[in-house]
Amino acid sequence: MADKAATTPGSNRPSLELHVPEPKFRPGDAVDFGHIAIPSAEGQKRPDEASEPRDLSEYPYGLVRVLGDDDRAHGEWDPKLDPETLRTMLRNMALVRAFDERMFRGQRQGKTSFYMKCTGEEATSVAAAMALASDDMVFPSYRQQGILITRGYDLVEMINQIYSNKGDKLLGRQLPIMYSSREHSFFSISGNLATQTPQAVGWAMASAIKRDSRIAATWVGEGSTAEGDFHSACTFATVYNAPVILNVINNQWAISSFSGFAGAERTTFAARALGYGLAGLRVDGNDALAVYAAQAWAANRARANGGPTLIEYFTYRAEGHSTSDDPSGYRSATEREEWPLGDPINRLKKHLIAIGEWDEERQAEMDREAAERVKAATKEAEKNGILGHGMHHPFRTMFQDVYEELPWHLKEQAEQARHEREVKWPEGKPE
Ligand SMILES: Cc1ncc(C[n+]2csc(CCOP(=O)(O)OP(=O)(O)O)c2C)c(N)n1
Numbered sequence: 159m160a161d162k163a164a165t166t167p168g169s170n171r172p173s174l175e176l177h178v179p180e181p182k183f184r185p186g187d188a189v190d191f192g193h194i195a196i197p198s199a200e201g202q203k204r205p206d207e208a209s210e211p212r213d214l215s216e217y218p219y220g221l222v223r224v225l226g227d228d229d230r231a232h233g234e235w236d237p238k239l240d241p242e243t244l245r246t247m248l249r250n251m252a253l254v255r256a257f258d259e260r261m262f263r264g265q266r267q268g269k270t271s272f273y274m275k276c277t278g279e280e281a282t283s284v285a286a287a288m289a290l291a292s293d294d295m296v297f298p299s300y301r302q303q304g305i306l307i308t309r310g311y312d313l314v315e316m317i318n319q320i321y322s323n324k325g326d327k328l329l330g331r332q333l334p335i336m337y338s339s340r341e342h343s344f345f346s347i348s349g350n351l352a353t354q355t356p357q358a359v360g361w362a363m364a365s366a367i368k369r370d371s372r373i374a375a376t377w378v379g380e381g382s383t384a385e386g387d388f389h390s391a392c393t394f395a396t397v398y399n400a401p402v403i404l405n406v407i408n409n410q411w412a413i414s415s416f417s418g419f420a421g422a423e424r425t426t427f428a429a430r431a432l433g434y435g436l437a438g439l440r441v442d443g444n445d446a447l448a449v450y451a452a453q454a455w456a457a458n459r460a461r462a463n464g465g466p467t468l469i470e471y472f473t474y475r476a477e478g479h480s481t482s483d484d485p486s487g488y489r490s491a492t493e494r495e496e497w498p499l500g501d502p503i504n505r506l507k508k509h510l511i512a513i514g515e516w517d518e519e520r521q522a523e524m525d526r527e528a529a530e531r532v533k534a535a536t537k538e539a540e541k542n543g544i545l546g547h548g549m550h551h552p553f554r555t556m557f558q559d560v561y562e563e564l565p566w567h568l569k570e571q572a573e574q575a576r577h578e579r580e581v582k583w584p585e586g587k588p589e
Pocket residue numbers: 301349350351378379380381382383385407409411412413475479
């Protein structure tokens with residue numbers, strides 16, 4: 159707190175003070191999330207999809223929830239999905255988690271240089287993807303492997319990309335996990351944060367210009383909303399009433415920076431919508447039914463030319479930022495256990511059990527199957543090579559495909575690179 163008596167040297171005017179946000183808990187601290195307001199799932203109202211943004215002004219400050227403490231579905235947001243769809247949702251999330259586990263271990267074993275898990279955030283991609291049409295165009299960030307898995311992308315292809323091996327369709331040109339699949343309406347992931355947001359809005363505008371029926375959805379981390387691109391995206395989205403959904407995944411952390419550095423101490427991320435005149439919803443991101451319901455609401459709205467929606471999913475990044483990160487250096491280890499919104503897979507499992515559509519044996523069997531599927535896919539991908547085994551795309555392909563005609567400066571670089579390799583490996587290095 160400011161020293162009230164402090165004055166500017168040589169004057170009696172009060173001195174200014176800069177506020178630097180500080181997270182509530184650091185390593186070793188006891189964690190108490192009691193300050194987080196969590197409304198009950200019961201009695202929640204679902205507004206009309208055609209509502210004006212100004213009539214939705216309470217939603218950015220609330221928290222859409224469907225699953226109650228009794229593991230049952232409540233309120234008007236209940237999407238009333240049939241048990242088979244709920245089991246598919248659970249299976250997709252379990253497969254994502256099994257995939258993450260194995261890829262993480264693969265990185266530790268030196269099979270790839272890098273991996274990023276989405277542990278605890280599976281619902282925000284799996285349930286959202288299930289609420290969209292399979293050909294709606296998605297512009298994800300790097301933590302939405304759940305979308306590709308939900309859309310049925312071949313796990314072997316994903317692993318080939320992670321290993322940058324000779325089966326990698328992206329020819330080793332992208333960082334591991336930065337997938338791209340036109341066939342799955344999944345835009346190429348970019349490491350430059352938030353660039354996908356104006357791209358999604360632009361794509362949505364083009365879809366409207368062409369009088370197409372497909373909408374766009376993008377996913378961006380809460381830390382990345384501090385980037386200018388995100389704000390340009392919001393402006394374009396509202397100005398042109400673009401058929402787009404802007405999903406903000408508020409997992410509390412941006413590597414070692416807590417969400418306060420992106421503005422969370424002052425307001426919610428969903429409340430950004432208000433200033434732009436966008437519809438805004440704040441949603442329990444660990445409640446798969448609430449995620450589905452919110453995404454379906456926004457998708458219906460966009461499809462009916464009702465305009466864009468900004469959705470904040472309140473969740474928690476349960477593990478490190480990436481395999482290059484060690485969160486024990488900057489946050490309390492007990493945050494994960496204390497996180498009040500629980501685990502999305504466990505919550506959906508308990509719901510299915512509560513309605514008599516699932517049991518622990520089937521859960522264990524499903525987990526076993528998911529692990530087996532991932533293991534088999536890993537074995538298959540390893541036939542195409544792993545990091546450091548030389549089975550990557552030939553070196554010279556680096557200069558292909560980017561330009562129709564290779565410009566002179568790249569020709570020079572290619573020649574120089576070839577020459578350097580000749581000097582370094584006179585006997586010839588395998589390509
Ligand atoms: C423009 C830009 N700035 C910084 C980085 C480095 N960087 C990569 S991920 C990351 C954290 C992003 O956090 P958030 O948006 O909350 O997403 P999360 O990792 O939590 O999913 C940073 C700072 C980058 N890749 N691009």
